[in-house]
Every structure is written in C-alpha cells, then in structure tokens.
Amino acid sequence: ESLGARMLTGLVGDVSIPKHTAAGTAYWITTEGGAPTESQQTLGQVRINPKTVGAYTDLTRQFMMQSSIDAEAFVRGDFASIMGLKVDAAGISGGSVSGEPQGLKTLTGVNSKSFGSAGAPTWGEIVDMETKVDTSNALLGSLAYLFSPQLAGKLKTTEKASSTGQFIWESGNTVNGYRALRTSQVSANDCYFGNWAEMLIAMWGGMDVTVDPYTASTSGTTRIVALQSVDVAFRHPEAFTYGA
Numbered sequence: 001e002s003l004g005a006r007m008l009t010g011l012v013g014d015v016s017i018p019k020h021t022a023a024g025t026a027y028w029i030t031t032e033g034g035a036p037t038e039s040q041q042t043l044g045q046v047r048i049n050p051k052t053v054g055a056y057t058d059l060t061r062q063f064m065m066q067s068s069i070d071a072e073a074f075v076r077g078d079f080a081s082i083m084g085l086k087v088d089a090a091g092i093s094g095g096s097v098s099g100e101p102q103g104l105k106t107l108t109g110v111n112s113k114s115f116g117s118a119g120a121p122t123w124g125e126i127v128d129m130e131t132k133v134d135t136s137n138a139l140l141g142s143l144a145y146l147f148s149p150q151l152a153g154k155l156k157t158t159e160k161a162s163s164t165g166q167f168i169w170e171s172g173n174t175v176n177g178y179r180a181l182r183t184s185q186v187s188a189n190d191c192y193f194g195n196w197a198e199m200l201i202a203m204w205g206g207m208d209v210t211v212d213p214y215t216a217s218t219s220g221t222t223r224i225v226a227l228q229s230v231d232v233a234f235r236h237p238e239a240f241t242y243g244a
Contacts, residue, residue: 003181003196004142005091008048011204017046019235050204050229051099053086055079061220072224076209079226083207089185091199091232092146092192101232104192109237111136114244119151119189121243123160123168127176129193129241138239141195144179151191152182187244194240204229 008015025039057075064071087101094103104110111132115121126145133139147155155169173180178193186192212223234240 003144003146005196005199005201008200008202011202015048015202017048017200017233017235019044019046046200046233046235048200048202048231048233051101051231052227052229053083054225054227055083056223056225058216059222059224064222072211075224080207083226083228085185087201087230087232091201092185093187094232103232104234104240105190105242107234107237111238111241113241118244120154120158121191125243126168129243130176132241133194133239136238138195138236141239142197143195144181145175146186146192147180147182148186148188148190149182149184150188152180189244191243192240193243198235198239200233200235202231202233
C-alpha cells in the first residue's frame with residue numbers, strides 16, 4: 001500500500017473491474033464536409049474473486065493465566081501482521097501455490113528484463129526497466145522501484161559508470177529519479193518497476209476471528225482462528241517491469 005496500491009474494501013461476491021484495452025482510431029478527412037470513419041474503444045475486465053488466507057494458534061491455560069498481556073489481543077495483532085505480509089508476498093510473486101492470488105512475477109503481460117549478472121544489475125539495465133514501461137505507453141501514475149534488501153545494498157555500492165562516484169541508489173532513497181523501496185518480500189535477485197496504482201488489493205469484509213475454547217477443552221487450551229477473504233489483481237500488467 002505504501003507504493004500506491006489501491007485498496008478495495010467491503011466487497012460482496014465476485015467483482016469485475018473495467019479496464020481500457022484499446023483506444024479508438026483518428027482519421028484524416030480528405031474532402032470538405034466529410035466525416036471521419038467510426039471507431040470504437042475496446043474495454044476489458046479484470047476479474048476479482050475472494051481467496052482465503054488464514055492462521056490459527058492454540059493458547060495453553062497456563063499461558064493465559066501467567067501472561068501479563070491480553071492474550072487474545074496479542075494474537076489478533078500478530079495474525080493481522082502475518083496475514084498482511086502473506087497477501088503482500090502473493091501480490092509480488094504469488095501463483096505457484098493453489099488458492100493464492102497471481103503475483104507480478106508470473107503474471108502474463110508484465111514486461112521483463114534479464115540482467116547480465118544475477119543480483120548485480122547495471123545502470124543501463126535499471127534504466128531499461130523504465131524504458132519498457134514507457135514503450136508500453138504506461139509511464140504515469142505512482143511510479144517506483146521495488147527491490148530486495150540484498151539488491152538494494154548492492155546498488156548502494158554500484159557506480160553508474162566507473163570512477164564517477166555516482167551510485168545507482170541515489171540520495172533520498174531514489175533510483176533513476178523515482179522512489180525506491182526495499183522489502184524482504186522480494187526474492188534476493190529480483191526487482192520491479194511500475195505504476196503501483198494499477199495494483200488492486202481487494203477485501204471482502206474484515207478479518208474474521210473465532211475464539212474456540214471447546215476443541216481442546218480437556219487440557220484447558222483455547223484455539224484462536226483468523227480468516228480473511230482477499231484477492232490481488234492488476235488492471236494493466238504492461239505498466240510494470242520485472243527484472244532479474
């Protein structure tokens with residue numbers, strides 16, 4: 001969300017988000033009083049449907065008796081954090097596990113840039129990630145680079161050109177004039193560039209939390225279960241470049 005992704009909340013049922021897939025056509029008029037040829041814009045849809053992420057934990061009777069904190073509130077906060085991270089990870093590289101959203105890394109239509117040396121992109125390769133989005137006529141909106149911590153560290157010590165003292169990772173956490181963020185959700189040698197406003201994070205209701213004192217009642221254990229219905233989608237995959 002800090003990159004500019006759009007949150008869609010309070011959804012009910014499957015949702016179709018319209019997108020512009022092709023523009024109309026303009027024509028030169030060859031005769032006085034003539035009219036241009038009719039043309040139509042092409043519209044498509046991005047389908048969003050709920051997928052469920054969940055977690056549960058068992059709290060022993062002794063833990064709840066001895067804990068100085070509100071055990072249920074502690075677990076709720078922890079679940080909200082780990083489930084949020086799970087959704088973020090799916091939006092970046094999801095799709096290999098059944099039931100999870102499709103992420104940018106394997107999404108059809110996303111531009112790709114192969115680095116000559118894995119984990120060590122050159123200045124020219126970083127700029128080419130921007131160029132690919134620009135060539136797709138999508139260089140607008142909430143544009144930013146996203147790196148792994150390992151790659152971010154590498155770029156801080158990699159010069160744009162030899163003996164210039166100018167490094168790829170620039171002051172103010174920018175790269176190539178754009179915001180640059182890093183997260184351990186990104187694989188070590190991967191990075192992304194694009195208009196993050198095209199990323200949609202959809203949620204159906206809030207996090208459902210069930211406190212179950214019955215399943216393991218003979219031992220006094222309380223089970224806390226958290227479930228969230230969510231999906232991640234991208235209106236225009238061509239607004240992104242995946243580099244590795």
